[in-house]
Amino acid sequence: MRLSAQLKLRHLEVFVEVARQESVTQAAEALGMTQPAVTRTLRELEGVVGKPLVERHGRGIRLSAYGEMFRDHAGRSLALARDGVAMLQGLDAAEGPRVAIGALPTVSATVVPDALAQLRAEGSHSRFSVVSGDNRYLLDQLRRGNLDVVVGRLPAPDHMVGLDFDPLFRERVVAVVARDHPLAGAGPLPAEAFDSYPVLMPSEGSIIRPLVERMFLEQGLTVPRFPIETVSATFGRRFTLCHQAIWIISHGVVRADLEEEVLALLPLNTDSTLGPVGLCIRSEHQLSAAAARFCSALRGICEG
Amino acid sequence: MRLSAQLKLRHLEVFVEVARQESVTQAAEALGMTQPAVTRTLRELEGVVGKPLVERHGRGIRLSAYGEMFRDHAGRSLALARDGVAMLQGLDAAEGPRVAIGALPTVSATVVPDALAQLRAEGSHSRFSVVSGDNRYLLDQLRRGNLDVVVGRLPAPDHMVGLDFDPLFRERVVAVVARDHPLAGAGPLPAEAFDSYPVLMPSEGSIIRPLVERMFLEQGLTVPRFPIETVSATFGRRFTLCHQAIWIISHGVVRADLEEEVLALLPLNTDSTLGPVGLCIRSEHQLSAAAARFCSALRGICEG
DNA sequence: TATTTTCATACCGGATATGATATGCGTTTA
DNA sequence: TAAACGCATATCATATCCGGTATGAAAATA
Known part of the structure; x- marks a missing residue:
């Protein structure tokens, strides 16, 4: 009836x-x-x-x-x-719904571009907007409804109020240097390595900063006293390449440069920094169809 | 148009x-x-x-x-x-929407009954259901949508994922005994008071249990070694009245018995246990009109 | 190539919607 | 008490609505 x-x-x-x-x-x-x-x-x-x-x-x-x-x-x-x-x-003929994505640095140069490329190749009319920033800012924007989804590492539980997490893959933090850095390919790290050269570390307040500090302590290394703190991939890369720095950052940020041997991996055991990267979405909130397709595309890429 | x-x-x-x-x-x-x-x-x-x-x-x-x-x-x-x-x-002529309320013990005998009484007096057709239990259970039911609201003390932040808190008033924990208990009205507490008589304490896992333990330590008192743990107001009251016990519980649970001088307050400084009592609701979820009226009635009662 | 399947368009006719008007009922105001 | 106000019901006329039937077009299948 x-x-x-x-x-x-x-x-x-x-x-x-x-x-x-x-x-x-x-x-x-x-x-x-x-x-x-x-x-x-x-x-x-x-x-x-x-x-x-x-x-x-x-x-x-x-x-x-x-x-x-x-x-x-x-x-x-x-x-x-x-x-x-x-x-x-109200729509123009070429317009689709807006999808606002917060992307932490580790995925900004990897799976997020791949997902958007795939959706556009499939003829999606959505208007994608990718915002970067630190995790607290992005999560706050997510809660306010200014972002549909945030992609990045799982934040601390107290930052997850009102949010859900959908894991995609796991990744570690790595330490890298420029290819021509004195430490590149030089065998075991000397104990004073982190004192002898500038060190770039994730900012205070970033998700992985506590993991990095703990990793130093676990291996009996001294936490660098005067690190340069940044989450800017652009700045970090430039500084590392040009100023004999050691950059401690999520693997995803530097994956491409490692594959192209522009940067080199230091022999530092970062197993304890392994952790989940995924999607943060608002609890009790139904994603738009377009945002849901973005998430599906991400999952597909991470499974493939 | x-x-x-x-x-x-x-x-x-x-x-x-x-x-x-x-x-x-x-x-x-x-x-x-x-x-x-x-x-x-x-x-x-x-x-x-x-x-x-x-x-x-x-x-x-x-x-x-x-x-x-x-x-x-x-x-x-x-x-x-x-x-x-x-x-x-689908409604019978006398029926209204269902409102499911989780009530922690401290409000089960005070403001929640008052609020329901007021709503019914105002002619509300809603069907109220009041569920008790410990805070984790109630919050879990709230998240699952089986409850519309939980009323009680503010839980620990890690239990608040996906929930919001709307404070109503503040209350403390108190220590009470039966009117004819040897400690009732006997001047300052002897140091061994909590060893000489059975002690009822809030259960492990309850919101106020950590506050109670901290309060003991702050005042140089020994935390009772073999307390009887309960959140059952019915059991606690009965046991306290009949077995010369000391009951350490939120003030709201025993307010009526104190006013009627059935129970007597012990001179224990519980200032540090003062904390907010209020409404837990699901983030990003619009309450039904009936549930919203219940919350408004509660707020009115707590302001008056 | 012929047939089948699915969707599209045109036309028709009965049913529905809705405004206008008239009027009645109950309540409030002067 | 009379008048005014707001809502309710009844009736009529007319335009519109909406579903069925017939038939055509495009794509897939045999």
Whole structure:
């Protein structure tokens, strides 16, 4: 049995306006109808739902308890229909929904570009926007609804309030130098290596910073006293290449340069920094279809 | 301009079914219509929104990118309308929406009953259900959607994932005994008080247990070695009255018995246990109107 | 190539929607 | 008490709605 055999959108529209105005006459005026037409439409709706939605109150009316209950459903249903139509009416021919992605540095140069490339190759009309920044900023933007998803390493639990995490893969932190650095390919690291050269470390407050500090302590190494702190991949790469620095960063950030032997891996045991990278999304919030497709594409890439 | 002049519920109903079946013919059969009628209704809808919603794909059809975008709005609008009607149709004359409340012991005998009493006095038709249990259980039920709200003390942050907290008032933990207990009204507590009599403490895992332990240590008292652990107000009260026990519990649990002088307060400084009591609700989840009224009533009672 | 399948368009006819008008009922105000 | 106000019901007329039937077009299959 079709719902639309009994219920019409005009029922909802009239009811919601009467509920808002608490007056049949004013609702009629607002809707461009006559007062008897509004009353008759209300009565029809009451016939459909089988309960009185309004009751007489002095000369006027007020919503009954049933009307109060129905108002939310009717109002949201109407709003969704209106917004859906307005959304499509408002689009240019080439436009699709916006997908805002927060990408931590470790994935900004790897799987996120691959996923977007794949979606565009598949003809997606979505408008992608990729935002970088530190994890707290991105997670805050995510919570505020300014981002659809944040991709990166699993944050600390106390930063996950209101968020869910969907793991994609695991990765470690590495220490790298420029190919022509004195430490490159020179056998075991001397104990004073981190004192002899500038060291780039992830910023205070980044997810992996505590892991890096712990890794130093576990191996009886001294945490560098005056590291340069950055999460800027561009700055880090430039500085490492040009200033004989040691860069301690997530593997993903430097994977391409390692493959191309522009940078070299130092023999530092970073097993304890291995951890999950994945998708942060808002709990109890349904992703748009376009954002869901982005996530699916990411999962596909990480499984392949 | 009325939306219902252009858009009809039958447009949404047809579109959603076509989107589900990905076939005009199968949708027609499911809806009890003929195939040309379904096609025409789709075309009408496309006229309203100004974009193609389906496109030919071999002999059949598939949703266009615009159709994908519109599907969520249309589906939810339709579902809300259907659920709203079904909700009212399904009610007995005396029935209202269900409100499920998790109440920790401290409020089970105080503000929650007052709030429900007030709502019922105001003629609310909602069906209230009050569930007790420990905080982890209640918060878990809240997350699963089996509870609308949990009232009690603010839990530890790591238990708040996916939840928000709305403070109502502050309260402390107290130590009480039966009126005729040897310690009642006997001046300063002897150091061995907690060794000489059975002690009831909040259970391991309860929110206030760590506060109680810290309070003992702060005052140079020994934490009781063999306390009886409980959050059952019924059991605690009975045991305290009948077995010369000392009961360490939130003030709210025993407020009435203190006022009636059935129980007596011991001179123990529990200032450090002062903390917020309030409402836990799910983040990013809109409370039903009935649940929202319950929360408002609670707030009113706590402000008065 | 002929047939089948699926969707698209055109036309028709019965049903529905809705405004206009008249009028009645209950409540409030002067 | 009379008048005004707001909502309710009834009736009528007319334009619109909406589903069925017939048939055509395009793609896939045999």
